[in-house]
Amino acid sequence: MILLSRNSSMVLREVALQVGITERAVQRIIADLEEGGVIRREKVGRQNHYAIIGDRPLRHPIEAHRSINDLLELLAETTDEEA
Known part of the structure; x- marks a missing residue:
């Protein structure tokens, strides 16, 4: 999903x-x-393009109060700090 x-x-x-x-x-x-x-998934010519639906909540009940965007932002920050 991150990629x-x-x-x-x-x-x-x-x-x-x-x-x-x-x-x-x-x-x-x-x-x-x-x-x-x-x-x-959206077909563009012969290639698939993928759109992340970021406002969706995370699936596990413990994390359901957070969105997919929250997770992606956290991981992006972590990746930026490591670079």
Whole structure:
């Protein structure tokens, strides 16, 4: 989700390589996120573009008071501090 939020047109094969899991596993995760209303896939020509629906709440009840945008912002801050 982080990679797709930074590059909406990244192909799933590249996501798999960067994350270190199989392309098939990435496909299952993306399908789960689509089904849960967390991301939306749009076909642009022959390529898929992914939109993160950031105002959605996190799925776990303990974190449900936070949105996906909150999580992505926190992770972006952490990544910026490490750089």
